[in-house]
Amino acid sequence: MNWFPVWRKKTALPEGGMVAPDETLPLLPTLILGLQHAVAMFGATVLMPLLMGLDPNLSILMSGVGTLLFFIITRGRVPAYLGSSASFVGVVIAVTAFNGQGINPHLGLALGGIIACGAVYSLIGLIVMKVGAGWIEKLMPPVVTGAVVMAIGLNLAPIAIHSVSANSFDSWMAVITVVCIGIAAVFTRGLLQRLLLLVGLIMAWVIYALLTNGLGLGTPVDFSALKAAPWWGIPATTAPVFDWQAIVMIAPVAIILVAENLGHLKAVSGMTGKDMDPWVGRAFLGDGLATMVSGSVGGSGVTTYAENIGVMAVTKVYSTLAFVAAALIALLLGFSPKFGALIHAIPAPVIGGASIVVFGLIAVSGARIWVQNQVDLGRNHHLIVVAVTLVLGAGNFSLTLGSFTLSGIGTATFGAILLNAFLSYRYKTTDTPTAAPLTPSVKSDGLH
Numbered sequence: 001m002n003w004f005p006v007w008r009k010k011t012a013l014p015e016g017g018m019v020a021p022d023e024t025l026p027l028l029p030t031l032i033l034g035l036q037h038a039v040a041m042f043g044a045t046v047l048m049p050l051l052m053g054l055d056p057n058l059s060i061l062m063s064g065v066g067t068l069l070f071f072i073i074t075r076g077r078v079p080a081y082l083g084s085s086a087s088f089v090g091v092v093i094a095v096t097a098f099n100g101q102g103i104n105p106h107l108g109l110a111l112g113g114i115i116a117c118g119a120v121y122s123l124i125g126l127i128v129m130k131v132g133a134g135w136i137e138k139l140m141p142p143v144v145t146g147a148v149v150m151a152i153g154l155n156l157a158p159i160a161i162h163s164v165s166a167n168s169f170d171s172w173m174a175v176i177t178v179v180c181i182g183i184a185a186v187f188t189r190g191l192l193q194r195l196l197l198l199v200g201l202i203m204a205w206v207i208y209a210l211l212t213n214g215l216g217l218g219t220p221v222d223f224s225a226l227k228a229a230p231w232w233g234i235p236a237t238t239a240p241v242f243d244w245q246a247i248v249m250i251a252p253v254a255i256i257l258v259a260e261n262l263g264h265l266k267a268v269s270g271m272t273g274k275d276m277d278p279w280v281g282r283a284f285l286g287d288g289l290a291t292m293v294s295g296s297v298g299g300s301g302v303t304t305y306a307e308n309i310g311v312m313a314v315t316k317v318y319s320t321l322a323f324v325a326a327a328l329i330a331l332l333l334g335f336s337p338k339f340g341a342l343i344h345a346i347p348a349p350v351i352g353g354a355s356i357v358v359f360g361l362i363a364v365s366g367a368r369i370w371v372q373n374q375v376d377l378g379r380n381h382h383l384i385v386v387a388v389t390l391v392l393g394a395g396n397f398s399l400t401l402g403s404f405t406l407s408g409i410g411t412a413t414f415g416a417i418l419l420n421a422f423l424s425y426r427y428k429t430t431d432t433p434t435a436a437p438l439t440p441s442v443k444s445d446g447l448h
Contacts, residue, residue, distance in 0.1 A: 004076040007321060018316040020272060021079050025319065033317055034325025036198045038333070040311045040358060041083040041326075048084035049300050052092045053104025058235035059084050061334025062299035066290030067327035070304075071320065073286035078279050079318045080264060081308045081326055082290050084300035086156075087256045087409055088114065095246045107298065111240035113250025114301045118291030121254040125284030133262075133280040140262055142373035144416045147386045149263035150366025151393025151412040156359040158396070164352035169218040173211075177204035177353025185314060196314055197354060204350045212347075221345060229341040235334065238298030254288070257303050259413045261287055264304040267365040270372030271309075272318050310361030313368075381423035389416040 005022040024030060041063065049059040066082040074080075088110075092098070095113060096106035104110070128136065140148075164174035181200030188199070205221075212220040261283055265276040276283075283304070291301045308326075312318050333339040370377070377383055389412045391397070396408030 005320075007319070018272070019319050021077060021268075021274060021318045021320050023319055024321045025317065030319065030321055031325050032198075033315065033319075033322040034327075034329055036315070037081055037308050037311055037322060037326035038329045039198055039201065040308050041081055041305050041330075045083040048086055048089060052089055052110070052300065053096070053098045053107060054084075054298065054300055055103065055235050057233075057334050057337065057339070058237065058297070059294075059299045060330050060339075061235060062290075062294040062297065063302060064327040064330030064334060066287075066294055066302045067323055067330070069290050069293065070283070070286035071324055071327070073289065074279050074282045076320045078265065078276060078283050079268060079308075079312065079320045079323055080283070080304040081323050082287060082302040083305045085253075085257065085260070085303035087253050087260070087303065088117075088250070088301045091250045091253060095249055107238050108241035109243050109246045110250065111238060111295045111298060112242035113246040114295035115240055115292050116242075116247040116251045117254050117257075117301055118288045118293075118295060120251050120288075121257055121291060122285050122288030124254065124258060125281050125286075125288055127281075128284055129281030133277060136258065136262060136280070139417055139421065140259060141420065142266060142369050143375045143382050143385055144389075144420050145259065145263040145266045146366045146369035146373075146375065147389035147416050148259045148366070148393075148409075148413050149267060149369060150363045151389050151416075152260065152263075152409055153359050153361075153363030153366065154390060154394035155396060155408050155412070156355070156362065157394070160352050160355035160359055163355065164349050166348075167218075170349040170352070173204070173208055173218070173347070173349035174353035174356060176207055177201070177350050178356055180204045180207070181354065181357050197311060197358070200357075201346075201350060201354050204353060205346065208347045208350055219347075221347060223345055226338060226341040226345050229338040231338050232335055233337045236298070240296060253301065253410075256410055256413050257287060257291075257301075258284060259417075260303050263366070263369070264309060266369045266373075267309050268312070268318065270368045271313060271316075271365075309365045310358045313361055313365060381420070384423060385416055385419045388419060 007022055007024040010019055010023050010025055019025060025033070045060055045063050046056045049056045063081070063083045067080070070078070070080060070082050091113070092104075092110040095110050096104050098104045098106070164170045177200065180203040181196055184196035184199040184203070188196070208218075209221050212218045262280065265280060265283060268274070269276045287303060294300060294302055308323075369375075375382060377386065392415050393408050393412035397411050398408060399411055
């Protein structure tokens with residue numbers, strides 16, 4: 001088997017069809033789709049470093065490096081983009097006592113922990129490559145991974161809503177952004193329809209500029225910082241400091257990253273009909289090594305981005321080459337301070353409106369996992385696992401264990417794993433459900 005697949009080129013996409021991971025569109029559409037994937041990760045990959053006191057330009061640069069490393073290690077078989085993980089925010093702030101302003105003065109301590117987390121994650125990947133992912137499948141079956149993916153989407157929802165709730169104008173602009181994306185999704189055809197997020201974002205930005213800069217209805221778009229920023233510049237780096245207390249607090253985040261990555265692979269399998277199980281170990285290893293490389297220079301820990309699952313779900317283009325294009329765009333933008341200024345020029349209500357759509361698509365991807373794997377929600381233990389996981393994630397329920405605080409996504413992840421392991425014991429001795437199915441069994445019809 002060749003290290004990389006031989007990508008089959010599709011010059012046209014039939015209505016309702018898809019582009020598989022080992023297929024590709026011509027160069028220009030691939031670059032444009034890569035741009036859309038890059039846009040999808042912008043918000044979180046910029047926001048998460050800001051929350052932790054990292055340089056956003058460096059984090060974007062390392063997201064591109066990490067995605068290319070992931071692409072090589074997974075042999076070009078897994079469509080994924082690696083961006084800054086929200087799972088690190090709480091523990092990094094706890095370790096460094098960061099006050100939320102400027103660059104984190106104790107960032108080195110967090111970087112040592114991030115590298116250790118990547119090492120643990122990589123070790124899990126090597127074990128899976130050696131013995132298989134069966135033990136992970138037992139710990140995290142489809143009912144668990146689907147619930148975790150959906151909980152992640154719901155956990156992100158308050159961020160989107162809060163960002164557009166400052167005043168009535170912002171709220172209405174978010175609604176307009178959602179409508180613009182909906183128009184692009186339903187009333188356009190061909191490439192425009194597959195670029196619905198990017199097209200909708202641009203439409204909403206133009207409308208915002210007309211209403212603010214033109215009619216004075218809100219805060220106008222300010223391009224002064226964009227004009228003053230240089231085109232090219234090298235982001236500042238930070239050396240890691242290895243402290244055992246920081247390592248003990250941050251390294252367990254690897255468990256959450258495993259769940260996120262496995263959920264990503266399950267979602268991709270469900271959407272494409274391609275079996276991603278043979279690539280689970282390599283995906284873990286690629287993500288872990290990318291986290292170590294990013295942390296070694298001052299970047300954030302990375303994870304496979306659920307936002308890009310949303311893009312794939314609506315575009316039906318799963319070509320791994322689109323993510324190479326996205327990574328190359330991130331590399332270029334990471335070296336451009338002007339890019340950072342441009343990102344800050346996008347109105348918050350427009351980003352917030354787009355986030356509402358994308359985060360919703362993440363949640364729906366979790367439901368897709370259940371449908372594709374025929375998860376029987378008529379079983380009481382499935383119902384309890386799903387119900388508790390969604391509330392823990394959506395409510396951002398946190399638990400403090402000594403000096404370690406587990407945030408909403410963490411409690412949802414561990415809660416789902418532990419609840420499923422405990423409650424599924426009932427089914428080790430009998431296959432009889434404890435409750436009649438609420439609905440007929442759902443079988444995948446292969447449609448996307």
